[in-house]
Amino acid sequence: MPLFEFRCKSCGQHFETLVIGSRTTVCPRCDSADLEKQASRFGVGGPGGDRSAGHSRPSCSTGGG
Numbered sequence: 001m002p003l004f005e006f007r008c009k010s011c012g013q014h015f016e017t018l019v020i021g022s023r024t025t026v027c028p029r030c031d032s033a034d035l036e037k038q039a040s041r042f043g044v045g046g047p048g049g050d051r052s053a054g055h056s057r058p059s060c061s062t063g064g065g
């Protein structure tokens with residue numbers, strides 16, 4: 001379900017709404033379209049802060065033989 005979190009920059013209202021297609025999301029409090037899209041909570045590990053996931057370093061093997 002395309003549920004997104006938004007925060008109104010006008011009144012600071014935090015809400016969640018369904019974003020279907022190209023509908024314009026407005027604040028349910030003041031009907032302002034100046035919203036700030038919050039980061040989705042899906043795919044978040046925990047209260048750690050390890051953002052170096054999926055980063056693989058190229059193995060440097062020197063042919064010293």
Ligand SMILES: [Zn+2]
Nearest residue numbers: 008011027030
């Ligand atoms: Zn608002």
